Amino acid sequence: MRKSLRAVSGNTGTGSKNDRGVLMELVIVTGMSGAGKSTAMKMMEDMGYFCIDNLPIFLFEKFMEFFNGTHPAQQKVAIGMDVRSGADLENLEFALQRLEYMEIPFEVLFLDADDKTLIKRYKETRRVHPLANGERIEKGLERERDKIAFL
Secondary structure: OOEOOOOOOOOOOOOOOOOOOEEEEEEEEEEEOOOOHHHHHHOOOOOOOOEOOOOOOHHHHHHHHHHHHHOOOOOOOEEEEEEEHHHHHHHHHHHHHHHHHOOOOOEEEEEEHHHHHHHHHHHHOOOOOOOOOOHHHHHHHHHHHOOOOOO
């Protein structure tokens, strides 16, 4: 039921009718820090998606149960999730499996760029990579790629 830029499996893109018969489209926006998730979320909002950025993973399943069953007005939903979720990121894979179990089709929009480009973006904005822990940006990128390899 999941579609991503990397792989396609199951019945994707068909949407899910909530309890009130409204077809819902769900997109999980994720990827490397600095790859453009915030820009993608702004574009999706412009396209009519209800967008939530950095939803804690422990709230994800409850949100989907509520939204899919009781929210008739909103048909298109985009949720941004990434390493800012911290240790909970390890639970994202389980959360996506739960969506499949709940028969809620979804797509994963995974944004990435080469390390050279990401490092340049971090230096231009003078931001600290969330997993660098006081070390070089490259080390943070390496840790992040390890954490999100399942996607």
